[in-house]
Amino acid sequence: MIDDSTRPDGTNGRRPTMADVARAAGVSRALVSLVFRNKPGAGEETRQRVLQAADRLGYQPDTAARMLASHRSRTLGVMLTVHQPFQADLVEVIYPEAERLGYEVLLSATAPSRDERKAVEALLSHRCEALILLGPRAEADLLDELGRRAVVTAINAREEATRIDNVRTADEAGMRQAVDHLVDLGHRELVHVDGGDEPGSAGRREAYLRAMDAHGLGSRARVLPGAHTEQAGQDSARRLLDEAVLPTAVLAGNDRCALGLLRVFALAGVDVPEAISIVGYDDSHVSHLAPVALTTIRQDAEQMARHAVRLAVERLEDASRNPQEVVLDPRLVSRGSTAPPRCALKTCSSTQRAWRCG
Amino acid sequence: MIDDSTRPDGTNGRRPTMADVARAAGVSRALVSLVFRNKPGAGEETRQRVLQAADRLGYQPDTAARMLASHRSRTLGVMLTVHQPFQADLVEVIYPEAERLGYEVLLSATAPSRDERKAVEALLSHRCEALILLGPRAEADLLDELGRRAVVTAINAREEATRIDNVRTADEAGMRQAVDHLVDLGHRELVHVDGGDEPGSAGRREAYLRAMDAHGLGSRARVLPGAHTEQAGQDSARRLLDEAVLPTAVLAGNDRCALGLLRVFALAGVDVPEAISIVGYDDSHVSHLAPVALTTIRQDAEQMARHAVRLAVERLEDASRNPQEVVLDPRLVSRGSTAPPRCALKTCSSTQRAWRCG
């Protein structure tokens, strides 16, 4: 493909191979292999000669051939959704962590035209030894089946399978903290915009209901169907605005959803947090972007990613280890989008006001 | 790694190979190969038998071995930055487009701990035939050198190299449209927060200066050093707020930067667009998130991604084709963040007001 037809080293435009390096350094292929794998058995002087020759030729080991011959790829496959900022946070930690343990990372994204199955098959056909799935939506039995074919770790899976490792945040605790925080501030009308069938949202939804119950607010609990997107947040906010009475606080399914809520309320002139409090979930990068800094439940991306890589590698290197679960504690990060409730004057009739502010 | 030691098909826990399928179907390996490559030369009945056997065994061709033997990987390597939403938009188009042309896609992300060289080497060692670089920051000579080793296409490169294909938006035209739009609205004090050394920002900066000149506003042109992040936008906004007089409009280096500006102005009670107009760049997904819908310069992600894949594949399949450049026209999308200038009452002294509103 490139026109280097006359090279002094005999690699006629070909990508140089170990044999070329061996010839140039005056040693055998096996020696070159040793040197490149950093294995003992090569003299220091020879080692240097090999490395220099390789450098001169621009030699680079061929991953495909290496995988084929070694029966190991030392590669972790990561399935992600390109548009989820929280997952981007995770990826940024997975790379160095994998490298530290001597593993490569291959990314495979899901997209509207590319479902999870496709993304996963791509990783497997590239001989990834372990898969790390970020927020997989697949059902438990599918995950289990996958778990039979490879070492699999899921971060925040929608459903928890038993044959794979799971890393997740204790959503019950997180939601509980959020509800406690708002109730402590004096809120009573707390609506939850859930994440539909997205990973984690079922747990958060139930935790919300339980937390409301625990505060004796079970009958006032209300869940609006949503999703983990800005659009869902905007839609929910519009629905709320269409109603006669606004709740005093909204718990969003994730930060992106919270941002959508925030935006529509801002446009409608509903002040956050004066008129309505909003809590997000994730503490992803976007949570700093809101016009009002977002109060949110922080999931520790760094810890989650670290654990996921560790679990995968451990299971790779000790086949007898069973899948396990790591549950991390979330933490409420109180920023500017929550405050004690006040009457939403414009939208409250006086009787309602009496009732609500009573 | 999995305990299927007693399988009836003889693949003792091993991943099944072509030989296993061949044995099960009672044909030769070569035949199985033909069938899986959809090549003529196999009878319809045999073909079905092979496919069934493969299905039964759970056979899946091994990409590594395939690459090794075929000398072709039919794989495009994409280098990206996980945190840039515009790049996520691109990736979502690259996948289906590559698939349509019969190519696979491998993603490799840059991150704080992982520079462009590392990301690219990973792709090359996986035998990617062509690289598509999203917003590479590498300098021209590095890109050219890379262009000698593989077929390379860059989208919005910081510097344009001649040995690689380039796809970019006509930043001159885009910036010109933005400046024209604001000047038409009546603005005279337009500040540009640039993208520092990030891809595309040099062009946008120069285009801004030229456009200001063209309107006879050259002496009022002012560039604030920035970056393509929300943080940079926030910092610049604070700098502007510290000064006695606010400009009437700010052109941000990209949407994320614009979001940062928007946020700080909102917090400071500076109304957008009443007190100050803001224009973004990219029209990425985030541009819909601002409390005020963002006026921005739309880069057509879909077209850019399509062109990039097309160029790469064309050059792969016709080695004589020289690198070329595709420049797409951007389009101003006027939303809510721009309006005719009014006096920023709180921040204008009356004399300044007279001067600025005159």
Added chain:
DNA sequence: CGCGCCGACTAGCGCGCTCTAGTCCCGAAC
């Protein structure tokens, strides 16, 4: 001196596939 040992190095097989150069058989053409 002979033996064993160890470090440095090599020969060559095999990983799972592709691909070239075949073989074999059946039917049509002469």
Added chain:
DNA sequence: GTTCGGGACTAGAGCGCGCTAGTCGGCGCG
């Protein structure tokens, strides 16, 4: 009947490596 052609299928080399089982030479030791 023979030849030819072509469709269906196979044998076997080789892709670039890793790895096992060696060889070779030097050195310490009895």
